[in-house]
Amino acid sequence: MEAFTTHTGRAVPLRRSNVDTDQIIPAHWLKKVTRDGFEDGLFEAWRKDADFVLNRPERQGATVLVAGPDFGTGSSREHAVWALQNYGFKAVVSSRFADIFRGNSLKNGLLTVVLDQQVVDALWELTEKDPQAEVTVDLQDRQVRAEGITADFELDENARWRLLNGLDDISITLRNEPDIAAYESKRPSYKPRTVRA
Amino acid sequence: MGRTLAEKVWDDHVVRRAEGEPDLLYIDLHLLHEVTSPQAFDGLRQAGRQVRRLDLTIATEDHNTPTLDIDKPIADPVSRAQLETLRKNCADFGVRLHPLGDVEQGVVHVVGPQLGLTQPGTTVVCGDSHTSTHGAFGALAFGIGTSQVEHVLATQTLPMARPKTMAITVDGELPEDVTAKDLILAVIAKIGTGGGQGYVLEYRGPAIEKLSMEARMTICNMSIEAGARAGMIAPDRTTFDYLQGRDHAPRGEEWDAAVAYWKTLRTDEDAVFDAEVRIDAASLAPFVTWGTNPGQGAPLSADVPDPASYEDASERHAAEKALEYMGLTAGQPLRDIKVDTVFVGSCTNGRIEDLRAAASIVEGRKVADGVRMLVVPGSVRVALQAVEEGLDKVFVAAGAEWRHAGCSMCLGMNPDQLAPGERSASTSNRNFEGRQGKGGRTHLVSPQVAAATAVTGHLASPADLSDAPVTAGV
Ligand code: SF4
Secondary structure, three states: OOOOOEEEEEEEEEOOOOOEHHHHOOHHHHHOOOOOOOHHHOOHHHHOOOOOHHHOHHHOOOOEEEEOOOEOEOOOOOHHHHHHHHHOOOEEEEOOEOHHHHHHHHHHOOEEEEOOHHHHHHHHHHHHHOOOOEEEEEOOOOEEEEOOEEEEOOOOHHHHHHHHHOOOHHHHHHOOHHHHHHHHHOOOOOOOOOOOO | OOOOHHHHHHHOOEEEOOOOOOEEEEOOEEEEOOOOOHHHHHHHHHHOOOOOOHHHEEEEOOOOOOOOOOOOOOOOHHHHHHHHHHHHHHHHHOOEEEOOOOOOOEOHHHHHHHOOOOOOOOEEEEOOHHHHHHHHHOOEEEEOOHHHHHHHHHHOEEEEOOOEEEEEEEEOOOOOOOOHHHHHHHHHHHHOOOOOEOEEEEEEOHHHHOOOHHHHHHHHHHHHHHOEOEEEOOOOHHHHHHHOOOOOOOOHHHHHHHHHHHOOOOOOOOOOOOEEEEEEHHHOOOEEEOOOOOOOEEEOOOEOOOHHHOOOHHHHHHHHHHHHHHOOOOOOEHHHOEOOEEEEOHHHHOOHHHHHHHHHHHOOOOOOOOOEEEEOOOEHHHHHHHHHOOHHHHHHHHOOEEOOOOOHHHOOOOOOOOOOOOEEEEOOOOOOOOOOOOOOEEEEOOHHHHHHHHHHOEOOOHHHOOOOOOOOOO
């Protein structure tokens, strides 16, 4: 996983609430068996509309998505995160994320930043008025900055440490393998097994 | 201070707890299917890792499987590739798999409980958000993403932040024509699609205790549609009776030891929930959705709401967009809405009781002209049971299509899809734009409403059928 310290880029203002994962990446894309190549499926239905914000020439190369509340609801598909990353997004800002989506994003190194809706509104106004406006997402200082906007955000220390160091979960867990073995030795024998010994 | 059911199960699975870190939780049962596992197995391979506990892992095929001509090669090359990838991965790593054609195949959340693998006080995960279904047994069951699937395969654990708990207490008794599906749709409409965020919901109270295991699964299944991490119901005699004698249920002394433990899995009198919601069961009625998220629902007797009536701007906007997509007008009676397709199935309502309920309504009647009714059992076992009871014949005689087990029209990943603009009454759990096929319009309903709708051609409850009084089971 790539480490995330601070990122500066242009933004895509997405004025929609309750963007569910079916909208982010429609179900038929889930048939792929690799982790890359999902960029063309991102917001596929909306992208058929030439006026959709992602299609506008001035938004090409933008790396920060500023979305409405309840972003990422619905299915647990991690493909939604891969699609955003494959497309080039490094961070998503919203006033509220669906839990599973948020967990998936942080595990994959896509920083999801929770800010008050007022700040999101301000970012929308700024980046709609000036598509070239840059937004900085600083994980070191837990702060989002743009012209006229400075807003602190929260992220639990553990998630932050992992993102800053680009550490993947499995290797962290396997450092505690003796704890897992100890737990297993005490599991009651009536617990279900899918195959009989 | 006492603990809630969720807290008890959580505490019993903590492998490691350290200041400033999420708890490391042991996973008792890991269910796999073809959609969210390929990249996880890929990750294992790349890192040279094995599956830690093959005896706690099981796989089946459901999302991509066709429900017709299952003995022929799968036409869609991508679906075929996904199923073949699962088969190869399971063979390579030694995972137990029930592929298409196998007697234990079916929707993953139907298969786990019917094998007796889903048990009270266990932790159950699957790369699928409707894993919450298994909470009906008093299990702590949640959907996970593919990275987490890989994590569980490699370590049989998951680092997780402790969720908050919310009690959803349903007082009183459900009216005779009100089902578990109506209840959960009403709960979601009340607390909203984000209302459960960060919580494990515990459904409790007299109305819940009276429900069958299958009805409890319908309720817990849709917890995720309220945004919750999981939904749970305390295990009781109903739970134990359902489990006893199933393939993987404990036996003999093990059974007694298990039941003794299961009986401790109740929220203590003095436990405190982080939030509480109360619902009066008697106030409920058959419920349907009119919009494009499961919270946009109303009693069947109501009218399509006017977006202008919403104070919250984003809700108003969402309602406007939903009506536009759904092709509905504010003020139109929900009962007047005509459908093209009726789908009975899915992990929400594809179990035997659901099929019985639907069959009892279409029996001796005909599916309305121009309406297509698909009946898709949730698993092969459910299908066999239905055939034994003659339900398949009832459906076919009424003009419905009796299909092979799978996710089918719950989502547009297999050949069963709505055409653009087509409208369905569906017993599944999601009415998102395009969920059942591009441009398709979905109304979520109970099996009883689905069946009555198939007969009349418009959204209807069994009580609307003029020809004969029908008593629908819950
Ligand atoms: S039946 Fe529907 S909700 Fe259930 S697992 Fe299949 S696709 Fe998901």
